[in-house]
Structure formats: C-alpha cells, structure tokens
Amino acid sequence: MKKKALIITYYWPPAGGPGVQRWLKFVKYLSEFDVEPIVYIPENPNYPLVDESLTSEIPDNITILKQPIKEPYKLAGIFSKKSSKTISKGIISDYKKQSFIEKVMLYIRGNFFIPDARIGWVKPSVAYLSKYISDNSIETIITTGPPHSLHLIGLQLKKGLGVKWLADFRDPWTTIGYHKQLKLTNASKEKHKTLEKQVLNTADHIIVTSFTTKKEFQAITNQPIEVITNGYDYEPASVVKLDSKFSIAHIGSLLSKRNPKILWQVLSDLIKERDDFSKDFELNFVGAVSKNVLESIKNNNLSNYINEVGYVSHKEAIKYQKKSQTLLLIEIDSEDTKCIIPGKLFEYMASNRPIIAMGPEDSDVEKIIKETNTGTYFNYNDYDSLKRSILESYKAFLNKSLQSHPIGLQKYSRKNLTQQLAEIIKKQEPSDYQV
Structure with a gap:
C-alpha cells in the first residue's frame, strides 16, 4: 500500500x-x-x-x-x-x-x-x-x-x-x-x-x-x-545543431548583483586583441536581464555582440543549452551565496556543453563542477585564468573539438x-x- x-x-x-x-x-x-x-x-x-x-x-x-x-x-x-x-x-x-x-x-x-x-x-x-x-x-x-x-x-x-x-x-x-x-x-x-x-x-x-x-x-x-x-531529467534524444558562432549563453534571470564586470572586460579585451574572436563571438541571454548588467555590457562595448532572447519555455531553454558552444553560470560574489546551487546547473551538466561558472570562493557550485568535470569555475578577480580559459575554449571551437567530458552525473538524475x-x-x- x-x-x-x-x-x-x-x-x-x-x-x-x-x-x-x-x-x-x-x-x-x-x-x-x-x-x-x-x-x-x-x-x-x-x-x-x-x-x-x-x-x-x-x-x-x-x-x-x-x-x-x-x-x-x-x-x-x-x-x-x-x-x-x-x-x-x-x-x-x-x-x-x-x-x-x-x-x-x-x-x-x-x-x-x-x-x-x-x-x-x-x-x-x-x-x-x-x-x-x-x-x-x-x-x-x-x-x-x-x-x-x-x-x-x-x-x-x-x-x-x-x-x-x-x-x-x-x-x-x-x-x-x-x-x-x-x-x-x-x-x-x-x-x-x-x-x-x-x-x-x-x-x-x-x-x-x-x-x-x-x-x-x-x-x-x-x-x-x-x-x-x-x-536533471531525462530528455528525449534529439540531434541539436550547435551554434555556428562561438556562443556563450546564460539561461535564466541575470539579476543586478550577478554582474561579473571582470568577465565583460575579458570578453571586450579578447575582441580588441583578436579579429577572428570578434567575428565569431556571440553572447546570448535567455531570460530576464537587469539594467545594471546591460549597462556594464554597454560600457565594455559588447552591446553589438549580445542577443537578448528573453524568457522562453523550459523546453526551449533546454534547446538553447544543448546548442550553445559554452554555458554561463553566474552567482553573486558573497558569503551568503556559497550555498546557492541553481537548478539550471544540473541541466547544464546534462547538456554536454562546457560550463563557465563564476561566484564566491569555495561555493557548493564549485565543488559540484569539479566533482563532475563539467566546466571551469572562477572567482570575481580571476582575470588571467578566466581569459586564458575562454581563449582555450575558443581555440577548441575553431578545431571543432569543444565539448564537455562529464563524470558521475547519474546521482543527480x-x-x-x-x-x-x-x-x-x-x-x-x-x-x-x-x-
């Protein structure tokens, strides 16, 4: 019974x-x-x-x-x-x-x-x-x-x-x-x-x-x-064509405090330094984005590179996750947010696309990403390592070898x-x- x-x-x-x-x-x-x-x-x-x-x-x-x-x-x-x-x-x-x-x-x-x-x-x-x-x-x-x-x-x-x-x-x-x-x-x-x-x-x-x-x-x-x-839940197997551009996609709301200015600076510098990156790069926002974040992006001359999709259904969000070259996860840089594990992290991990995550040091998100080998995690002051990692991902994109190699995801089903x-x-x- x-x-x-x-x-x-x-x-x-x-x-x-x-x-x-x-x-x-x-x-x-x-x-x-x-x-x-x-x-x-x-x-x-x-x-x-x-x-x-x-x-x-x-x-x-x-x-x-x-x-x-x-x-x-x-x-x-x-x-x-x-x-x-x-x-x-x-x-x-x-x-x-x-x-x-x-x-x-x-x-x-x-x-x-x-x-x-x-x-x-x-x-x-x-x-x-x-x-x-x-x-x-x-x-x-x-x-x-x-x-x-x-x-x-x-x-x-x-x-x-x-x-x-x-x-x-x-x-x-x-x-x-x-x-x-x-x-x-x-x-x-x-x-x-x-x-x-x-x-x-x-x-x-x-x-x-x-x-x-x-x-x-x-x-x-x-x-x-x-x-x-x-x-994450099991989704019906489907062939999703990856974005032709080197896309970095953030799925979900991007609140005013989730504003990693160092990331926008890194992307702006890469655009200035590399003509090929400038032609290939695209930043997709799938969900609500605060004015503060958009202003920071504008101040770094990135406005022409962003695509504001807005809120979409969960099924559509899954499609964006699977077709994006890389996925962006941002948490507020605060002691209070070390415990926050966004639900989208697990769907990100199951999408088989590399994750670029930013947040406070020693967060639970950092532990899970390292444990599952699903991406790289950075603090808000990691300019050099962040820039180096994004450039490595871009080179893998050019070689058509950019992918994730997750391990041990089953327990999160x-x-x-x-x-x-x-x-x-x-x-x-x-x-x-x-x-």
Missing part, C-alpha cells in the same frame, strides 16, 4: 522558472517508489513567469487541491505595475537607482509581510487542510519554500494534528541574499529568526538543496537534515533524487504528538 504524502507548494504549472521544477519532478516519480503524492496549491496565484508547456508533465492520476490566495502583488500593481512585477521576480535595483515607489514597496514587503507576501494564505490553508488531513488519514505533510510562509502552514498543522512534517528549503531563509535589500527593521529581522528557529526545531525532518545550508541549519537545530539537490526523498517519507512513522 502506498504511503500518502501531502505536498504544500506555491509554485506549480503553469508557473515558469526554477521554483516549479523541483516538486513537479518529485511528483512525477514518487508513485514509482510507493508514495502517493497529493498536491496543495493556490487557486489564483500571481506567478511572475508562466510556462504552459510544464502542465503536460503533471501526472494524470494525482490529486490536486486548491484554495484561494490573496496576493498583495496584485494590489501593489495598481500603484506601480512595473516595480511590482520586477520585485516579484526577485529583480531589485541598486539602492541609488531605486525610485521612491520601489523603495516604499520594498519597505512594506520587508516589514509588513513576514516572512513574505504569501503570509495571508497560512490561516485559510490550515483551516482547510486540517479537515482534509483528518478525513483522508494523511500521515505525512511536506512544505517547500520559498515562499517560506508555507512552512508556517506546516508548523501549525504539526502542532494541531501531530502529523509527520518534512520542511524542504530550496533556498535558505534569513541568510538569503535579497534579505539585505528588503529594508528590514531590527524587529523584523528578529521575527524572521524566531520563525526560522521554530520551523527548524519543530519539523520532523529538514531537506535542503545544498551542503552549506545544511551546515548553517545544524547550528540552529538538532533535527535530522538531508541534502537532496536539484537535478531526478529519478534517483526522488528515490532518496521517498526513503525519507517512508521512514516517517505515525506521530503521537499532541498539543
């Missing part, structure tokens, strides 16, 4: 972007490991990105529960539709370039909606799910965040019903990079830390996507913590990762916890 697991998530098809991929893929494979997933989602969400193609991956035989949610971003859009949309995507301008409206919206978002703008969904969800869980003999619930307010649903259900609760953190909570941009008061910061501590010490099992986050959480709780990274998750779910025994 399959064990039932109620999954509480905000992002679900037709939502686009990386947030939806993790649990869509888990749900796709859980039934193969004797777990019956039941998914609870908002009925009327405000998704900043939409990808209708992902709906085809939802299994036909699963139960999906929906309840209405009050979305403050919709109300905020009355005052500034543009600012509301960009903030909901996570694109926050540098302080000096923020409009008055954007500053006000960030202050309100940070201090009136703790832990996030979906806090209003907690109370009605607890009321609805309490009855559903009791009526359907659900023994295990799973919350996934961000938005971290969903963990408060799990917290209250755990206290009220005594169900087993797994809290999944796709990103950290109080140390996530954008917290510093939300204009939090000291009282708001303390409230975040208090809620984080309550969640981490009440959940029966904590799941994180990175090794650094696990270490961070171990300083807050003694509850068991498991690392289950994001991963979505199916293998789901098996890991299923084993944790099945270990959860009925609880006698009482309020």
